[in-house]
Amino acid sequence: MATALLESVESGPSELDRSAARRTLRAQIGRLEGHLSAGLCEAFPDRPLLPELPGGHAHLQSIGELEELRDAQFAAVAELRAWLADRELRCADASRRLGLMLADPAGHRRERITQRELGEGGCGVWSVVPRLGPLGRLTGWWLVKLSSGCPLAT
Amino acid sequence: MAAEQPAARRGTVDRPLAAEYPGLRLDWLVADCLGSASDPGVAKRLALLADRFSGRQALALRQSPVASAYRSFFRQIGIDPDSQQTPAEAVALERLQRGGNPLGGRVADALRLAVLETSVALYGFDAGAVAAPPMIRAARRGEQAGGRALAAGTIVLADRERALCELFTPPEGDCAAGRHSSSVLLAAIGVDGVGELPVAEALSIAAGALSGG
Numbered sequence: 001m002a003t004a005l006l007e008s009v010e011s012g013p014s015e016l017d018r019s020a021a022r023r024t025l026r027a028q029i030g031r032l033e034g035h036l037s038a039g040l041c042e043a044f045p046d047r048p049l050l051p052e053l054p055g056g057h058a059h060l061q062s063i064g065e066l067e068e069l070r071d072a073q074f075a076a077v078a079e080l081r082a083w084l085a086d087r088e089l090r091c092a093d094a095s096r097r098l099g100l101m102l103a104d105p106a107g108h109r110r111e112r113i114t115q116r117e118l119g120e121g122g123c124g125v126w127s128v129v130p131r132l133g134p135l136g137r138l139t140g141w142w143l144v145k146l147s148s149g150c151p152l153a154t
Numbered sequence: 155m156a157a158e159q160p161a162a163r164r165g166t167v168d169r170p171l172a173a174e175y176p177g178l179r180l181d182w183l184v185a186d187c188l189g190s191a192s193d194p195g196v197a198k199r200l201a202l203l204a205d206r207f208s209g210r211q212a213l214a215l216r217q218s219p220v221a222s223a224y225r226s227f228f229r230q231i232g233i234d235p236d237s238q239q240t241p242a243e244a245v246a247l248e249r250l251q252r253g254g255n256p257l258g259g260r261v262a263d264a265l266r267l268a269v270l271e272t273s274v275a276l277y278g279f280d281a282g283a284v285a286a287p288p289m290i291r292a293a294r295r296g297e298q299a300g301g302r303a304l305a306a307g308t309i310v311l312a313d314r315e316r317a318l319c320e321l322f323t324p325p326e327g328d329c330a331a332g333r334h335s336s337s338v339l340l341a342a343i344g345v346d347g348v349g350e351l352p353v354a355e356a357l358s359i360a361a362g363a364l365s366g367g
Contacts, residue, residue, distance in 0.1 A: 009298075017173065019173070021185055023174075026230040029226070029230055030226035030227075030229070032231065033222075033225055033226045033229050033235075034217075034222060034226070037216040037217050037222060037225065038217060040213065040216070041213055041214055041216070041217055044209075044210055044213050046211075047210070053229075053234055053236070054232075054234070055229075055233055055234020055235075055237055055238070056233070056234075057232065057233070057304075057305060057308050057320060058230050058231045058232060058233055058308060058309040058310075058320055058321040058323075059170065059231060059305070059307045059308050060170070060174055060231070060292070060307065060309070061230070061231065061232050062344050065232065066230075069229065069232075075227075088211075108337050113294075117295065118346060121310060
């Protein structure tokens with residue numbers, strides 16, 4: 001019994017075992033790719049910078065290569081999730097600041113919040129500006145305006 | 155009345171690869187190519203399809219069932235799909251960069267139309283330059299495709315005599331279908347998660363566009 005165990009350890013895993021390990025790793029890689037795609041779609045229109053994943057020509061990857069890729073994907077997914085969580089916090093903060101601006105424009109003079117900071121698409125900017133220009137500045141009459149959007153292409 | 159389309163046939167996947175990737179398959183057919191210029195009907199369809207892609211939609215493509223299956227498979231065979239896009243993402247990216255679907259002659263248009271409609275990996279070879287049937291196998295030591303040396307073990311599309319191109323890389327050189335081709339061997343590569351139907355549809359759309367539009 002002990003001899004058989006020793007032999008099996010010394011000879012290493014059989015091709016059948018290695019094939020099963022590769023299959024498991026490929027399934028993990030497929031799932032992680034799905035998580036990455038979903039996260040990047042959620043991040044749009046932002047494009048978070050993620051660690052580069054290994055890649056090259058089409059070939060039957062060894063267990064080592066598959067493990068390296070799987071680990072790199074894990075790291076990328078973790079980084080992407082952290083980035084998304086951080087963006088959610090930043091958006092919540094921007095939304096809170098916009099609420100304060102709307103409630104008391106005069107108390108937040110010249111403040112600006114972009115649509116992107118709010119996690120929304122487009123190029124709009126919320127800003128506190130004086131009503132009727134110099135007149136509003138002199139009388140302390142401020143209001144919140146949303147700019148009309150993206151500049152036209154030239 | 156439209157001419158009857160040739161039936162698709164199943165190509166061989168070399169046994170070690172078939173054992174590792176049970177979902178990997180190759181369907182092919184030979185279609186007549188009626189002329190080299192872009193077909194007006196196909197050009198119109200490509201123009202209509204160009205409206206389908208915005209930046210968000212192009213990105214969301216990677217989550218569609220067929221395109222995501224190719225992305226996963228690319229990773230599983232060592233290709234980085236962010237550097238070498240899947241066929242559907244490549245045509246979507248080109249659409250965004252060029253502001254429309256470019257016309258490139260009857261063969262290129264037919265392939266583009268089929269990929270846009272189905273997201274299936276589809277390639278065209280000059281039927282006169284290929285010794286059918288095509289197959290998927292690993293490259294042998296010292297083998298070349300399109301004038302480029304292949305690392306041994308690279309997964310390739312091959313005919314009975316030689317490697318034609320690396321898997322998921324458009325063919326180059328004499329075997330690539332183009333304006334000179336009177337008949338085109340269409341090869342569609344299926345992977346796990348890509349059903350028979352989109353693959354058959356891709357071949358049918360491309361064959362139809364080649365032989366009449």
